[in-house]
Amino acid sequence: MEDFIKVENVYFRYDEDEEEDNHAGASDYALKGIDLTIGRGEFVAIVGHNGSGKSTLAKHFNAIYLPTTGDVLVDGMNTKDDDHVFDIRKRVGLVLQNPDNQIVAGIVEEDVAFGCENLGVPSAEIRTRVDNALKAVDMYDYRRHSPDKLSGGQKQRVAIAGIIAMEPHCIVLDEPTAMLDPQGREEVISTVRRLNKERGITIILITHYMEEAILADRVVMVDSGRVFTEGTPREVFSRCELMKQHHLDVPQATELNHRLRGCGLELPECVLTEDECAAAILEMLKHHRKTDGSE
Amino acid sequence: MVRDITLGQFMPGRSLIHRLDARSKILFLLAYIVFIFVAGNYLSLMLITMASLLVILLTKISFRMYLKSMKVILFVILLTGILNLFYGSGEVLWEWWIIKITVGGINNAIFVTIRIATLVLISSVLTFTTSPTDLTDALERLLKPLTVFHIRVHELAMMMTIALRFIPVLLEETDKIMNAQKARGADMESGSIFRRIKALIPVLIPLFVSSFRRANDLAMAMECRCYNGGKGRTRMRIPHFSWLDLWGLLFSLVMFTGVVLCNVYFPPLVR
Numbered sequence: 364m365e366d367f368i369k370v371e372n373v374y375f376r377y378d379e380d381e382e383e384d385n386h387a388g389a390s391d392y393a394l395k396g397i398d399l400t401i402g403r404g405e406f407v408a409i410v411g412h413n414g415s416g417k418s419t420l421a422k423h424f425n426a427i428y429l430p431t432t433g434d435v436l437v438d439g440m441n442t443k444d445d446d447h448v449f450d451i452r453k454r455v456g457l458v459l460q461n462p463d464n465q466i467v468a469g470i471v472e473e474d475v476a477f478g479c480e481n482l483g484v485p486s487a488e489i490r491t492r493v494d495n496a497l498k499a500v501d502m503y504d505y506r507r508h509s510p511d512k513l514s515g516g517q518k519q520r521v522a523i524a525g526i527i528a529m530e531p532h533c534i535v536l537d538e539p540t541a542m543l544d545p546q547g548r549e550e551v552i553s554t555v556r557r558l559n560k561e562r563g564i565t566i567i568l569i570t571h572y573m574e575e576a577i578l579a580d581r582v583v584m585v586d587s588g589r590v591f592t593e594g595t596p597r598e599v600f601s602r603c604e605l606m607k608q609h610h611l612d613v614p615q616a617t618e619l620n621h622r623l624r625g626c627g628l629e630l631p632e633c634v635l636t637e638d639e640c641a642a643a644i645l646e647m648l649k650h651h652r653k654t655d656g657s658e
Numbered sequence: 659m660v661r662d663i664t665l666g667q668f669m670p671g672r673s674l675i676h677r678l679d680a681r682s683k684i685l686f687l688l689a690y691i692v693f694i695f696v697a698g699n700y701l702s703l704m705l706i707t708m709a710s711l712l713v714i715l716l717t718k719i720s721f722r723m724y725l726k727s728m729k730v731i732l733f734v735i736l737l738t739g740i741l742n743l744f745y746g747s748g749e750v751l752w753e754w755w756i757i758k759i760t761v762g763g764i765n766n767a768i769f770v771t772i773r774i775a776t777l778v779l780i781s782s783v784l785t786f787t788t789s790p791t792d793l794t795d796a797l798e799r800l801l802k803p804l805t806v807f808h809i810r811v812h813e814l815a816m817m818m819t820i821a822l823r824f825i826p827v828l829l830e831e832t833d834k835i836m837n838a839q840k841a842r843g844a845d846m847e848s849g850s851i852f853r854r855i856k857a858l859i860p861v862l863i864p865l866f867v868s869s870f871r872r873a874n875d876l877a878m879a880m881e882c883r884c885y886n887g888g889k890g891r892t893r894m895r896i897p898h899f900s901w902l903d904l905w906g907l908l909f910s911l912v913m914f915t916g917v918v919l920c921n922v923y924f925p926p927l928v929r
Binding site for chain 1: 872878
């Protein structure tokens with residue numbers, strides 16, 4: 364897979380001016396030496412508990428924050444290079460946590476058009492892009508509505524449409540579901556997955572819901588400004604103890620499986636979903652009965 | 659309570675007035691305001707009031723909405739009306755101490771009341787029938803020539819769009835904070851007016867703080883979407899003048915000529 368975003372040994376701290384009266388040293392840094400590569404078309408979940416630096420990292424991908432030391436390269440362009448900021452933001456869209464605070468206009472379709480208008484896309488093309496983007500997130504029927512009449516999940520999908528209309532290669536979502544109810548969360552996540560599968564858009568999903576992280580191709584665990592483990596969801600969540608050490612939850616099904624295994628039951632090393640867990644337990648019980656019967 | 663305000667609210671529709679170009683609506687409104695004050699006698703005033711009632715009928719929005727928008731400033735209308743009663747010269751009808759009511763005063767009062775009422779009604783027509791985005795867009799286009807004087811028209815229009823967008827958001831938030839404070843035992847509905855104003859402080863402070871947080875977020879979201887000011891920006895919708903606007907112009911011209919003719923051929927009652 365071709366590399367799209369490369370994060371090279373990035374350190375970052377807020378308020379660089381405070382350097383003189385700095386007494387705590389390295390612990391001031393929100394990011395402490397992040398190395399990360401994201402491939403084109405990949406679906407990556409970045410997880411970590413509050414204050415782990417995952418949101419700070421998210422804002423490095425499109426040059427909202429610039430690394431204190433180290434480099435972030437997007438499609439070969441350094442985010443520190445002022446001439447490229449516009450091109451980087453064109454390629455990497457960022458969706459924020461609170462849907463209310465990122466909608467600019469008073470009508471859904473006008474808001475979706477906002478990004479395209481900034482890019483200077485001709486009027487007729489904006490129209491088609493906006494319609495397509497709204498259809499992609501399944502909000503076309505609401506195009507003339509006012510955003511404040513929509514539910515949280517719908518608003519967040521409008522925000523995503525606003526990014527899609529700009530036709531980015533990559534969408535970074537910074538805890539897009541944190542303020543939504545379960546239904547809204549489901550709507551947003553399935554939209555994001557579809558965009559990844561059908562349009563090949565690279566997705567970087569920042570979240571603290573492990574049930575969302577298991578849908579990704581790759582999970583990156585962040586704690587106190589460092590990447591401490593990464594791999595496929597199965598690889599990562601099989602290390603239950605490690606996750607606990609870093610104050611992270613694992614999906615409930617995974618935890619149940621892990622504990623049962625701890626009791627000496629013959630279960631697979633790692634399950635991710637409830638269905639998988641149920642199937643594994645059923646398999647074990649069947650096996651058990653067979654061996655009981657034969658004795 | 660805050661939700662009852664209809665002044666400045668948009669009511670979607672497909673009437674003739676709705677379909678007028680927002681730019682011409684703004685220009686007609688301005689001309690209208692001028693002519694309300696040009697009308698100097700009852701005949702011309704009646705002409706312009708009738709015209710505004712006709713326009714209101716054409717919007718197909720129930721008259722009750724207009725009355726609601728009047729309610730907000732009813733106090734102002736009545737106050738100016740009553741104050742004007744005591745000004746003016748001419749035949750004295752009633753006198754007590756230093757208060758004199760004259761024929762001129764009564765005329766003044768009636769004129770001012772009708773003028774302000776018509777003004778509010780016709781302004782409501784603009785805001786009721788034009789979406790906020792169209793309105794700010796039209797203002798931006800109309801004020802474009804001012805960029806010659808280094809006035810940042812686009813930024814002003816953007817500020818207006820955002821302000822309008824966040825009114826309902828902040829109203830909802832106010833409600834939430836008020837409920838949260840009430841749940842903690844805050845009393846906002848009793849006591850003197852000063853006590854009630856004081857009781858609002860714990861509502862306003864969190865509202866302020868959260869507005870700043872929202873502004874910060876919004877600025878970031880706008881940056882993420884490549885917002886760079888007005889330069890090099892295109893628009894999705896480009897407004898076009900239509901035949902309707904021409905008819906509007908014709909109607910306005912006929913009416914304004916009527917007002918001027920009435921003024922010329924009949925004696926003015928007020929200055």
